[in-house]
Amino acid sequence: MWNPFKKNNKQDDKDGEPKMGFLQSMALKRFEKMSPEKREKVMQDAFDPKNRKKLLKSFDEMERSGMASKSQIRKAKERLGIYE
Numbered sequence: 001m002w003n004p005f006k007k008n009n010k011q012d013d014k015d016g017e018p019k020m021g022f023l024q025s026m027a028l029k030r031f032e033k034m035s036p037e038k039r040e041k042v043m044q045d046a047f048d049p050k051n052r053k054k055l056l057k058s059f060d061e062m063e064r065s066g067m068a069s070k071s072q073i074r075k076a077k078e079r080l081g082i083y084e
Helices: 020-033 036-046 049-065 070-080
Strands: none
Touching: 036 049, 049 070
């Protein structure tokens, strides 16, 4: 039975990983539609060594806020070649 007072759990049924928000899904779709050259340029700008601290800080923030699970962040760091 539907309970109107039940708290909404933002966990996806699959792996217990949080669902992606509206803005994140829009950004992902936009990124996927980019041309390969532009996508490569964006990735080079994002992974510039001077932005490394910002990237690690945002990973930690995402984990604390529940936006991403520890396993998701670990996988992302492995794919990006970022090790602390």
